[in-house]
Amino acid sequence: MWIYGAGLGGLCLAVVFVPTIWFLTNQGISHVDTYPQTHNATSAWCSGKSNVDRVCRFKNLCFSSVYDTFLFLHGEESILDGVPDQRFNPALVDLSSVADHNTQYFHYVDAAVENLLELPHRHHIFKMGKFLLFNRFNPDNIMHVFHDDLLPIFFTLHHHGQFKDGPNLTLLPFEGWTHGEFFDLYRVLSKDEPILKLDLKEDTLTCFDEIYVGLSGLATWYQYGFNIPQGPIPDHSLTSFHVKYFREFFQRKLNLRTTCPPNAKHGVLLSREENRLIVNEGELALKISYAFNMTMLTVSLETHSISQLIQEISCAKVLVGVHGSLFILSLFLPPSSIILEIFPFAVNPDRYTPYKTLASIPGLDLHYVSWRNMEERNSITHPDAAPQYGGIRHLKEEEQRRIILSVEVPPHLCCKDPEWLFRIYQDTVVNVTEIIKVVTEAMTSSSQDSSVGKASWIDGSLKHRLAPGFINDLTCIYRNDLGGSNIFRIAWLQPWNVDLIHLPGISYEVLVQGQGLETVDTFITNETFLDIIPSASIHVYFVWVKAVSMGTKGPQSWVRCSW
Incomplete structure (x- = not known):
């Protein structure tokens, strides 16, 4: 903008820079001259106890490409609800479902909306609509794509009520990477084309109308060993319902069949093209086919798209392969399927169990088995490879010798x-006879399990989250026993929901307090009654009773006892 004015010495010419301000609306782009303060102060609403479980919703949160950070523009209209005073301890929110990883923290910087035009941005862009801000943890690995990103995104949308026949939010993957091989899968969960951090213009302040930050950890079941060796997340919340709901939506959005053809019977062998090979892969596929009278399909990421892989796996009776990321597609296996995971020499299957943990979720009706190569002579190592692919030549000779002589990888961190x-x-020459035996035993076990009925979705990891209800018919009866002692018998019936959801190990916590006393006596019993001997000087007692199952306590009932 050019501004002309008269000065003491004559005509004065001044050049003043004013940022260009754009509003992106559903109707297109419109240029405006002002940036109304009353509409552009930032507000935040958060819930959760820490960065691990906290989720936040922001209005008019802005990203500065100049400072490479988000800005909270404080003004008279700002609301801060649920934002802790110490929000950098260590972070306000985790941007990934991988809990408390220090590369996944979300922060914002405080600024004043009244000083907005003083910030060094050449352009201001305002994006209308609703967005979900998150980081893809490892978008080049299909296991991480599903476990860390897609499943958490799916249930985060539901958590916020932003899913009705499909997503109502546009995804903002903000870790800074390019689209990657599996980006089409993210598009399935985005209302509009996802916006990458790389898509935002330089020298620009981009403000988002409404933005949700943080991913739900509801659907994750495995931790990768950043602080302790890898293993299942204790008491994870994923159930067979979550898995089935997710996979049915994905199959529908990818235009894949959701039911298998009648009498369909085939197996799938997950092949690898470059490393971790099954040397006698052809023999393995052929003999499984002969042994079980089924077609064996050999598939890989190099020869099949993800949609094609899901389509074939969704009707497979057997899924076989070396431990690797493609086993995450066992999410799409039909009931009664068998998963056979092959482990190279010196790799203990009990220490690497993401797919075993998934298969063990009650209600999925999957049968997991593993085979471990115990013969070192059937392994081909690659000591001269790059370190990230198992090479060890960069290590000291003593360390190389130790690794080569070791017969089992000890517990380790990621x-x-x-x-x-x-x-x-390593590449492996598998013992086909042993593998046929393992699969045969799994099929026999699968048939037996089917004959006795399938596990309930209530069983397993969800059980600890189910609570008994109120106890029934709590009464207090005063009587004299044969010895002349006064006794209160407190009696009740178990909660009505215990048998319906098969809660195990029911016990009862009974609290007794005499009127006028400060002390409370606590009793634990497995019976549905408790006898207490009252003090001769206390004629009124208050009693509270609750049922307990696996450490989870139900609601409390109370009764007044008097004599």
Whole structure:
């Protein structure tokens, strides 16, 4: 903008820079001259106890490409609800479902909306609509794509009430990477085309109308060993309902069949093209086919799209392969299927169980077995490979010898343990006879399990979250026993919901307090009654009773006892 004015010495010419301000609306782009303060102060509403479980919703949260950070523009209209005073301890929200990883923290910087035009941005862009801000944890690995991103995104949308026949939010993957091989899967869960951080213009302040930050951890079941060796997340909340609901939506959105053809009977062998090979892969596929009278399909990421892989796996009777990320597609296996995971020499299957943990979720009716190569002579190592693919030549000779002589990888943390990489990237000549035997036993077990009925979705990891209800018919009866002692018998019936949801190990916590006393006596019993001997000087007692199952306490009932 050019501004002309008269000065003491004559005509004065001044050049003043004013940022360009754009509003992006559903009707297109419109240029405006002002940035109304009353509409553009930032507000935040958060819930949760820490960065691990906290989720937030922001109005008019802005990202500065100049400072490479989000800005909270404080003004008279700002609301801060549920934002802790110490929001950098260590962060306000985790941007990934991988809990408390220090590369996944979300922060914002405080600024004043009244000083907005003083910030060094050449352009201001306002994006209308609703958005979900998150980080893809490892978008090049299909296991991480499903476990860390897609499942959490799906249930985060439901958590916020932003899913009705499909997503109502546009995704904002903000870790800074390009689209990647599996980006089409993210598009399935985005109302409009996802916006990458790389898509935002330089020298620009981009403000978002409404933005949700943080992913639900509801659907994750495995931790990768950043602080302790990898293993299942204790008491995870994923159920067979979550898995089935997610996969049915995905199959429908990918235009894949959701039911299998009558009498369909085939197996799928997950193949690898470059490393971690099954050397006698053809023999394995052929003999499984002969042994079980089924067609065996050999598939890989190099020869099949993700949609094609899901389509074939969704009707497979058997899924076989070496431990690797493609096993995450066992999410799409039909009931009664068998998963056979092959482990190279010196790799203990009990220490690497993401797919075993998934298969064990009650109600999925999947049968997981593993086979471990115990013969070192049937392994081909690659000591000269790059370190990330199992090479060990960069190590001292003593360390190389130790790794080569080791017969089992010890427990370790993620993610660059050289002994783990050396062993997991071996090629293996599998013992086909042993594998046929393992699959045969699994099929027999599968048939037996089917004959006795399927596990309930209530069983397993969800059980600890189910609580008994109120106890019934709590009474207090005073009587004299044969010895002349006064006795209160407190009696009740178990909660009516205990048998319906098969709650195990029911006990009862009974609290007794005499009128006028400060002390409370606590009793634990497995019976539905309790006898107490009252004090001669206390004629009124208050009694509270609750049922307990696996440490989870139900609601409390009370009764007044007097004599």
